[in-house]
Amino acid sequence: RKEVEQDPGPFNVPEGATVAFNCTYSNSASQSFFWYRQDCRKEPKLLMSVYSSGNEDGRFTAQLNRASQYISLLIRDSKLSDSATYLCVVKAPLRDNQGGKLIFGQGTELSVKP
């Protein structure tokens, strides 16, 4: 089983649609969770951190369910510029010299069409 598993893609949606990405992680000791965005042939960039209480940034909402080890990202009113690959990321616990390495899901490709 992969440490971080995401919905398979791609997701093809019209502009203005609401789209949800889901992710599960296997290490219950994980403390930090993120969504990164990666545009084609570019480096990943942090979209948002995910907090236990859930958090929102404009059209983006992230949720964390520690009991189910489940993370989600909701994008409302999707724009053409949202087209990218979305990566669910879990930071390894700071123990055993792991130094907080990032563990990435496979990514879900989103394509927003006019």
Place this chain on the structure above:
Amino acid sequence: GAGVSQSPSNKVTEKGKDVELRCDPISGHTALYWYRQSLGQGLEFLIYFQGNSAPDKSGLPSDRFSAERTGGSVSTLTIQRTQQEDSAVYLCASSPTVNSYNEQFFGPGTRLTVL
């Protein structure tokens, strides 16, 4: 300020040759990470530096891979006797510290092609 920089941006080499990839982290960042992104494999961790020491080398795929960091700044990833399966984008990231909640900032990567 300047972000993480990597060089070269692209490297084409022949099977069996050695290559060196360079990473310049953001100034003052003590934690530095190397990752690899292969087609169909996603992003995978290779090695992490805290200052000049590498407490976690668990992601290095074989003993052909090594890395060093000098002066707590620049890092070099070396691949000896390259194989075709080494073809990938090699990404470097840095972080102010190893604190759980610190963001890791990625460089643009080096695209390595082994013929």
